[in-house]
Amino acid sequence: MRFVKTFPLLFSLGAALGSANAWALLTDRDQPIRVQADSAELDDKQGVAVYTGGVVITQGTMKITGDKVTITQTPDGQVDQFTSVGKPAYYEQQPAPGKELVKAYGLTLHYFAPKNQIVLIDQAKVIQEGNTFEGEKVVYDTVRQLVNAGRATGAKVTVPRPRIDMVIQPKKKDGQ
Numbered sequence: 001m002r003f004v005k006t007f008p009l010l011f012s013l014g015a016a017l018g019s020a021n022a023w024a025l026l027t028d029r030d031q032p033i034r035v036q037a038d039s040a041e042l043d044d045k046q047g048v049a050v051y052t053g054g055v056v057i058t059q060g061t062m063k064i065t066g067d068k069v070t071i072t073q074t075p076d077g078q079v080d081q082f083t084s085v086g087k088p089a090y091y092e093q094q095p096a097p098g099k100e101l102v103k104a105y106g107l108t109l110h111y112f113a114p115k116n117q118i119v120l121i122d123q124a125k126v127i128q129e130g131n132t133f134e135g136e137k138v139v140y141d142t143v144r145q146l147v148n149a150g151r152a153t154g155a156k157v158t159v160p161r162p163r164i165d166m167v168i169q170p171k172k173k174d175g176q
Contacts, residue, residue, distance in 0.1 A: 028060025028093070037069070047073035047080075055084070061094035061101070066109065084109040091118055095128075095145055103127040104140055107158065116143040122157040124149070135164040 038053025048070065055069040066084030074080050084091075089109035092101045104127075106120030117139060120126070124138035126147050136152035149164040 028062050031060035033057065033059040047075065047077075049073075061092075063090070063092045064109070064111070065090045079113045081113065082111050084111075088123060089120075093142065095142075100129055102140070102142075102145070104138070106138070108155075115141075117141055121152050121155050123159055124152075130169040132167045133164070134161070134166070136161050 035051060035055070035057050037051035037055040039051070041050045042048075051069045051071075052067065055064075055066050057064045057069065064082075064084055066086035066089040068086075069082060069084045071082040072080045085108050088105040088107055091104040091109055091111070094101050104118055104120055104125065106124040107122035108120070110119040110121075111117070112119070120138045120140070122136065124136065125132060125134045126138050126140050126149075127133075128140075128145065128147065133147045133149045135149035136157050137150055137155065139148040140146070149166070151162070
């Protein structure tokens, strides 16, 4: 790997990230991607970019933050996966026009672009329309807006949670 300090290389990676159709609302994917970090490393042969130091990635209504973000690409330049590690790593996105932002937290956040899936591990939490889902591991489908929470088997967690914790808000009735 070589250390990259130039803006053009960061901009090129941002353009490649923009080709990941599943990242955001339909209108979000047409927006430019902005990556901010203290440093970046890019390995073109392996298709891996590593950003460190207060990383912030935005595209339209989508925002991802972490202390270290690793992005992998397929051989044809499509985003395959990224992993954000932080205290906590964070994701937010507006799922549809007029809807509240979905917010997700975890010490480790994996985004699998082909599956439209976010996997949060260790102190994992998703907030969706006022409902909260917490556990050692939370899986969120960004397209279908489905949440699955449970134990993080095989993963080392800092705060073991043998049970999930969910808070579901009552639906408002017409006229309220």
